Amino acid sequence: MAESSINNQSSLGSDNLQCKQDDSYKYHVYSAVYLVVFFFGLLFNGIALYIFCKINKNRGASTICLMNLACADLFFVIFLPLRISYFQKDATWIFGDVMCRITTYSFYVSMYSSIIFLAVLSFFRYFSFKAHTVVRTQTVVNICIAVWVFAGVSTSPFLLSGTHIRENVTRCFEPSSVSSWTRIMYMNYYALIAGFTVPFLIIVVCNGLLIRHILKIPMEKKHIHKQVAKITLVLLVCSVCFLPYHIQRTVHLHYMVHHPDICSLHYTLQRTVVATLCLAVFNICLDPLLYVFIGHGFKSWLLLLCRSNGTLHVKPSSSESDVVREVLVDGIQMEESIKVQQ
DSSP states (O other): OOGGGGSOGGGGOTTSOOOOOOOHHHHHHHHHHHHHHHHHHHHHHHHHHHIIIIIOOOOOHHHHHHHHHHHHHHHHHTTHHHHHHHHHTTSOOOSOHHHHHHHHHHHHHHHHHHHHHHHHHHHHHHHHHHHTSOOOHHHHHHHHHHHHHHHHHHTGGGGGOOOEEETTEEEOSSOOSHHHHHHHHHHHHHIIIIIIIHHHHHHHHHHHHHHHHHHHSOOOHHHHHHHHHHHHHHHHHHHHHTHHHHHHHHHHHHHHHHOTTOHHHHHHHHHHHHHHHHHHHHHHHHHHHHHHHHSTTHHHHHHHHHHTTTOOOSSOOGGGHHHHHHHHHHTSOHHHHHHHTO
């Protein structure tokens, strides 16, 4: 359902009209995009996880959710070199059937756990503000574990998608028969509802209600704009990265299964899926913006880490005292700071 949706239909079998097309253009696009995502995704998400785990001890609900979001991104990033090698070798897989299955699986576990973690984050932020209370850490941890289990089990059918031989070359990330495309289409319907639509609605509703309540609170416009900008960032990440991908993939799979002979339409859909998939993957580079603007104390700790040239001091120097004070202020929960101004 990722790269598999853009391969030509020569793998659909002799019972269907063959819409053979040149797919070589996508190899260069994916290689370039994946290289960028690998470098920045590994760097920024690695730093974020280090800060969340080793430095920032004020782990509220938002911080725990963002820690898990960083882990989800890194789970996909560590397998990106295999995808990069695959497309640089003109879609030739050399790493064995097991690694093909795991690499395919990593994409979907990462994407859907990320979407659900953003939904959980949105819900906790709204609940904490509305109820004027902080969610217990153990409750947040238990829910995050449940998200991992749900995402891991729900996407496990992708472990069935291994390598196959096409045109005397070992391929990965593409179905091998008509039945495979049909199975993926039905899996897509489940993923579309349980993995995207429901979490996306939670994100939109919770953040929309949060914006409405914030606008009613008497506080400085500067602070209101700051909080609204943070909330809007979450909505933008989901809308720009995940919404186009799921719409395009659903339409494409429908026509691949039910109308495999409309070659001109498939040519257009194969082109557009490249763009939407790149947007979905680029989410890994946008998530660090959430860490900076939503992670409690993250921005200040990052500044402190940079000023210390990578060395943390138990007792900061006088030149760093302002940054440390900013860390303490930035570490206050959003709902608590708003409550004070009510």
